[in-house]
Every structure is written in C-alpha cells, then in structure tokens.
C-alpha cells in the first residue's frame with residue numbers, strides 16, 4: 606500500500622482537482638443509467654489526460670475503493686481488473 610506522503614504527492618498533480626467530486630462519484634440524489642454513462646464518460650476523459658492515472662488506480666486498488674472513477678476505471682471495472690490480476694497470480 607502506498608504511504609500517505611506519496612499519496613499526497615500524486616494527488617497534487619491530479620487532473621480532477623479542477624472538477625467537482627460529483628463528476629467522479631455521482632450526484633447525491635442519484636441519476637438515471639443514461640446520465641450515469643454520460644457522466645462516467647466525461648470523468649474518464651479527464652482521467653485520460655491525467656499525469657497520475659497509474660498511481661491513482663493503484664491507490665484505489667490497494668485501498669479497495671468501492672465507489673467512483675479512479676484511474677479511469679469504474680468500480681465494476683476495478684473489480685474486474687482485481688479478478689484478472691488474481692487469476693494471473695494464481696496461474697504464475
């Protein structure tokens with residue numbers, strides 16, 4: 606797991622600092638599936654130009670973040686990546 610100092614360091618360079626958290630985590634009142642897909646696409650576009658996408662994703666994986674877009678992946682995509690990594694570890 607990443608130490609807190611390192612975590613703060615990469616977060617200082619995150620492209621999402623200029624955006625509302627709701628873009629990455631969704632609104633409090635919920636949203637339709639169509640709205641969610643559009644919002645997640647906008648958030649992922651920010652992640653694509655983020656210089657710290659890799660440490661962000663690894664932080665989310667290490668700390669088992671259940672919600673939001675981290676490192677350009679949704680919670681479901683991170684869960685899928687976690688399963689793929691586990692399978693790869695077992696196979697090696």
Ligand code: SF4
Nearest residue numbers: 619621652655661676
């Ligand atoms: S990868 Fe995305 S969520 Fe992570 S710091 Fe960058 S912009 Fe923010």
